[in-house]
């Protein structure tokens with residue numbers, strides 16, 4: 102099925118751990134409509150009154166609080182000075198993500214719906230409440246809600262069908278680079294202003310027999326570093342540390358990708374091949390924030406070490422994509438099952454409980470070797486890791502523990 106957008110719809114997501122983003126892009130893909138999908142933190146809320154149809158995917162966190170990327174957006178919506186008809190031209194749909202074991206179950210979706218109505222916006226369909234405790238997790242509520250959404254957008258001419266129009270999905274091409282590296286395009290994690298530190302202590306706190314490896318780490322700030330105007334950190338801050346994947350994982354991923362490229366493309370890769378990666382964002386859509394931007398002159402090794410989060414637990418969409426490339430029908434069936442609502446328990450046992458990563462999954466499905474360009478559609482980019490700071494800046498102004 103394919104639709105084309107006439108008035109354009111906006112899809113805003115807000116979450117902490119990636120579920121809201123995953124759902125938002127699934128909606129974009131299933132509707133096959135070029136819509137602007139973006140995080141609430143990236144959207145200029147001053148434009149909201151001129152939107153006609155907005156779909157929100159929002160999770161609840163803390164004690165029923167909005168997730169971090171939604172805080173500024175939410176404070177703006179709560180402003181007292183907003184007129185009662187500020188959003189009267191707008192219709193909306195909401196899918197909330199939550200967990201009914203919390204007292205304030207799906208509180209953010211509920212509060213958002215109430216506030217939008219107070220500002221004159223009209224609810225298009227019944228709000229969906231995804232629940233981690235439901236038999237198939239949030240998918241139990243998501244699939245019927247998505248059907249409602251599809252009917253609404255078709256009925257109201259927000260998207261039309263069918264057309265031969267272009268797909269709404271971001272794609273990639275990966276080629277061998279003809280030129281050397283271009284410095285500006287390679288810095289993904291290196292472009293923020295990090296504070297240079299030296300790790301002077303890294304001690305395990307838990308007993309060796311205990312499965313959890315909890316560590317006390319002490320980092321001394323480089324003596325030549327002078328913070329500008331303020332203290333290095335304050336109470337409640339977290340230490341944000343750039344992360345690189347371990348060499349063994351990079352080499353394993355490299356071997357599997359090289360195999361895939363041999364099957365599907367004329368590319369003869371090695372880990373040290375310089376690549377030219379181009380991201381193709383369809384007209385009317387926005388680049389997906391957790392996916393790789395275009396990169397020029399980056400080796401496959403560096404791509405896997407510094408840019409792609411190959412050590413993370415895969416999202417369901419990964420299995421959906423892999424299934425298209427499994428030449429063994431049994432493997433394809435298993436992959437499809439892992440991606441489906443009914444495969445929720447299997448997904449949890451196979452992936453989440455065992456903490457399987459993207460590379461291990463690819464290795465286990467031996468008949469499945471997609472080309473690199475396809476993996477780039479589904480592999481998230483690496484983010485820095487965040488650690489709780491246990492020390493006080495009053496006592497240790499230049500060390501972080």
Ligand SMILES: Cc1cc2nc3c(=O)[nH]c(=O)nc-3n(C[C@H](O)[C@H](O)[C@H](O)COP(=O)(O)O)c2cc1C
Pocket residue numbers: 115116117118119120121122160161162163164165166168198199200201203204205206207208233239
């Ligand atoms: C620290 C934490 C706090 C949470 N608090 C709530 C809550 O108050 N109410 C609720 O319904 N769900 C709560 N949840 C469940 C999440 O909303 C749910 O797992 C959701 O799928 C996460 O989506 P995200 O990955 O987009 O952040 C909480 C989850 C975590 C990890």
